[in-house]
Amino acid sequence: MRNNLAAVGIWVAVLFLVLTTLPLILSGYWLKILTNIIMFAVLAQSCNIISGYTGYPALGNVVFFGLGAYSTAILMNRIGAPFPLALLAAGLISGLYAAVLGLPILKTKGHYFVMATLGVNEATRELVNNLDFLTGGGIGMSLPIPDRSIQSFYILIYFTMLVILVSCTLLVHFVSRSPFGFALRAIRANEQAAGVMGINTTLCKTGAWVASAFFTGLAGGVYAYWLTYIESQVVFSIIIGVKFFVILLLGGAGTVFGPLLGAFMFQIIDQFIWGAFPEFHLGVLGLLMIMVVIFVPNGLLRLFETRIWFPAKGLFQALGVMGTRAGRSEKG
Amino acid sequence: MALLQVKDVTVGFGGVKALNGLSFEVNQGEIFGVIGPNGAGKTTLLNVVSGIIRPSAGEILYRGRLVSGLPTHTITRLGVGRVFQITQPFHGLTVRENVLVGAYFGTRKSSTSTVDVDAILELVGMDKLASRPVSELSVAMRKRLEFARALALRPDLLLLDEVMAGLAPTEVDYLTGIVKRINREGITIVMVEHVMRAVMATCRRVLVMHLGKHLAVDAPEAVTRDNRVIEVYLGRRYAERMAGTAGEKRG
Amino acid sequence: MDFWVLGQYAVNILFLAGIYGCVGLGFSLVYGVMNIINLAHGSLIMMGAYTTFWLFTSYGIDPFLSIPLSAVLFFMIGYFIQGAIINRVMKTGIFMIMILTYGIEIILVNLALYLWKANYRSVAPAYSGNILELGSITIPYLKLAILAATVLITVCVYLFINKTKTGMAIQATSLNRYSAQLVGIDIHRIYNITYGVSTALAATAGALIASVYPIFPSMEGPFLGKAFVIAVLGGLGNMAGALVGGLGLAVAETVGSLVFGASYQNVTAFAVFVIILVLRPYGLVGKRFFAEISS
Numbered sequence A: 001m002r003n004n005l006a007a008v009g010i011w012v013a014v015l016f017l018v019l020t021t022l023p024l025i026l027s028g029y030w031l032k033i034l035t036n037i038i039m040f041a042v043l044a045q046s047c048n049i050i051s052g053y054t055g056y057p058a059l060g061n062v063v064f065f066g067l068g069a070y071s072t073a074i075l076m077n078r079i080g081a082p083f084p085l086a087l088l089a090a091g092l093i094s095g096l097y098a099a100v101l102g103l104p105i106l107k108t109k110g111h112y113f114v115m116a117t118l119g120v121n122e123a124t125r126e127l128v129n130n131l132d133f134l135t136g137g138g139i140g141m142s143l144p145i146p147d148r149s150i151q152s153f154y155i156l157i158y159f160t161m162l163v164i165l166v167s168c169t170l171l172v173h174f175v176s177r178s179p180f181g182f183a184l185r186a187i188r189a190n191e192q193a194a195g196v197m198g199i200n201t202t203l204c205k206t207g208a209w210v211a212s213a214f215f216t217g218l219a220g221g222v223y224a225y226w227l228t229y230i231e232s233q234v235v236f237s238i239i240i241g242v243k244f245f246v247i248l249l250l251g252g253a254g255t256v257f258g259p260l261l262g263a264f265m266f267q268i269i270d271q272f273i274w275g276a277f278p279e280f281h282l283g284v285l286g287l288l289m290i291m292v293v294i295f296v297p298n299g300l301l302r303l304f305e306t307r308i309w310f311p312a313k314g315l316f317q318a319l320g321v322m323g324t325r326a327g328r329s330e331k332g
Numbered sequence B: 001m002a003l004l005q006v007k008d009v010t011v012g013f014g015g016v017k018a019l020n021g022l023s024f025e026v027n028q029g030e031i032f033g034v035i036g037p038n039g040a041g042k043t044t045l046l047n048v049v050s051g052i053i054r055p056s057a058g059e060i061l062y063r064g065r066l067v068s069g070l071p072t073h074t075i076t077r078l079g080v081g082r083v084f085q086i087t088q089p090f091h092g093l094t095v096r097e098n099v100l101v102g103a104y105f106g107t108r109k110s111s112t113s114t115v116d117v118d119a120i121l122e123l124v125g126m127d128k129l130a131s132r133p134v135s136e137l138s139v140a141m142r143k144r145l146e147f148a149r150a151l152a153l154r155p156d157l158l159l160l161d162e163v164m165a166g167l168a169p170t171e172v173d174y175l176t177g178i179v180k181r182i183n184r185e186g187i188t189i190v191m192v193e194h195v196m197r198a199v200m201a202t203c204r205r206v207l208v209m210h211l212g213k214h215l216a217v218d219a220p221e222a223v224t225r226d227n228r229v230i231e232v233y234l235g236r237r238y239a240e241r242m243a244g245t246a247g248e249k250r251g
Numbered sequence C: 001m002d003f004w005v006l007g008q009y010a011v012n013i014l015f016l017a018g019i020y021g022c023v024g025l026g027f028s029l030v031y032g033v034m035n036i037i038n039l040a041h042g043s044l045i046m047m048g049a050y051t052t053f054w055l056f057t058s059y060g061i062d063p064f065l066s067i068p069l070s071a072v073l074f075f076m077i078g079y080f081i082q083g084a085i086i087n088r089v090m091k092t093g094i095f096m097i098m099i100l101t102y103g104i105e106i107i108l109v110n111l112a113l114y115l116w117k118a119n120y121r122s123v124a125p126a127y128s129g130n131i132l133e134l135g136s137i138t139i140p141y142l143k144l145a146i147l148a149a150t151v152l153i154t155v156c157v158y159l160f161i162n163k164t165k166t167g168m169a170i171q172a173t174s175l176n177r178y179s180a181q182l183v184g185i186d187i188h189r190i191y192n193i194t195y196g197v198s199t200a201l202a203a204t205a206g207a208l209i210a211s212v213y214p215i216f217p218s219m220e221g222p223f224l225g226k227a228f229v230i231a232v233l234g235g236l237g238n239m240a241g242a243l244v245g246g247l248g249l250a251v252a253e254t255v256g257s258l259v260f261g262a263s264y265q266n267v268t269a270f271a272v273f274v275i276i277l278v279l280r281p282y283g284l285v286g287k288r289f290f291a292e293i294s295s
Ligand SMILES: Nc1ncnc2c1ncn2[C@@H]1O[C@H](COP(=O)(O)OP(=O)(O)OP(=O)(O)O)[C@@H](O)[C@H]1O
Pocket: B013, B016, B017, B018, B036, B037, B038, B039, B040, B041, B042, B043, B044, B045, B085, C289, C290, C291, C292
């Protein structure tokens, strides 16, 4: 156990070093890919809180991404708010939206919950399309162009995204070993019994969803600023929603580092597919999803941990320890 | 004052009235039995008391305080523990963790003493299984786990839903022993049960339910001789024949 | 509002309800029998529409006559998809199956984009301009034919489910898959057939849609969304309910666009959808299901 923790410490330090120095030497193209990876890691990690730990399959979580993107765009464009402020507000608005929606929607379960979240996403998207005076409607919306060099702007975006990822992952790490995380796992296992065991299930679920929405909204805000132009068809697209879900499954739902690993693997493969089959990109992506479901249903992290010999097996084992068994060392 | 008062409680599911104006009281310190044929509404009754279902009419008082309408976890923290008829373990957690959940969240803020999870596991004879995942447990062990989990809540009132059903006689006697023991330690118990062997051995008073209604409250021996009860369980013809033979013998 | 205007609305609603019923029928069938939210349903409808388009433009086959052809073809495709892919993961959780069906969805979208490009296409049979006039109500014959077709399809499905041995087996499986196995039903075969029938129904809906609306690859999204709303309004998994749901959606959209303006019809539909999900998850007409606590 102590050994593993030390290993995790070292690996995390190395990872951090790599992630902070890489952007300074990478070309624009690769920086974009790396930023994308980090963004999807944030999305998958946020989704992990409500889906991985709490067991609520929030397929429509992309609604907070869109909401975050539009909030940032509106605040910067219509009010002239500075980016950091607009971004923070976007996160808070997304969280608030989750809190308000959560009370009724988190009463539904399983398939009903999935459909409700997808329905909320569609309804919100339609609403955004209709509020032309605010959102530009179907035409989309542009954000103020930053007045700094392109390279330094992209590096700024990258680091903002990275800070969000680190905070989100730290949150998941600490939650997973806190009583709150314990309550979430109990809810995932059996909600009714959790209630009878004295857990305030409504509060816990809503809290988890708000946190999830907050970080998803932040990612959406950074994305909007990054691209300087957003469209409702893109930022509310189910494809993004499903993609971060697949990433979560690929990496390992309910583990601390699964989403990071998943995002890395998935985006690299995705990039390769784009290059190799530009015309069949979607189709190959679909195929990939099917293969993930059939061959790695429990996620890579657990797969490496249990079955496959891998040069970095120690790493995965160590990460696995933090992920799957985090919270098991609770003291009574 | 009675610990638990159920007053004119009605619960409807669509057209069916699972509880129909049911009233009774449970006193501090007793073991109170609830029996009735399948579908009588016993599980529904426990669901209403523990806050899983809201009654459509009537009220429930616990220690004189109105609890119907409160959320489940609040009722739990007031000291009402619950054991499910169909065991509902937390899959993916170990036996010990299952019990820990109750100790963490279920105990009242006011109670200062910490819950000794290991002592509880030992009480139900599961100390050796503490680190096993629940998926490996047998039915009997799952029932005991349910029990242990409820005890970790340090309840004052424990609602048991057919904990003995489907168990071997030795297992029934074992659990009966535990029920009696925790009752001696001060926990009031409401016990829904089909296994008359257990009811006879533990309960002083028994409520008989039928179609969501109160049929009789009496000592278990008296209840088993009550014609209305026999009728409900075995049908009118049988009851009449029994009454007839009893009459012949007397005559 | 005068009588004729109301009449015109009623006719339009009825026609929409017919198409929507058809859209929801297959979706609900799969949910009812297998407990799967089939995210590929929208793209199956879209592919059905393109098949009709293809048969019409290449071989001059009338859209209504193409229905039996494409239904048979799509039945086989659906049977294959279920047998070769979905059955492998039936025992995993809902996350997995949903991702899987979404994978199928985007593969089909990609295929359509490749074969037909992203352009709008339409099928215009020679008689599509003909109109029946009743007072001041105008009804294109095409819409009448669609209404007739949906009635016919509903009757066929009803007879299939209630009067054939296979239909009974499907019902038995939907009630309880384990008991169904105990009485000798090969549930995997039933799953294949169910998915096949659902796919054939999607193709039929696609054909009807293609005969009146322009079609394009990304129409799958909106129609998948509509299938959701229809199924939930009628009670998930309830086939008769799907028809009610179709009517419900048609009414909600029409009323929504009357009250809030045409662009708000989808907002209204989805708002109703979410409200129903939360307040009456068993649907508008359905009975409350048996929510027995189980582990
Ligand atoms: N969620 C529900 N929806 C609809 N009807 C229900 C529901 N739960 C229970 N019922 C009905 O309410 C009645 C009482 O059920 P309940 O489970 O309380 O009976 P019970 O006395 O516990 O029976 P058993 O001895 O079989 O456990 C039954 O007729 C049952 O069909």
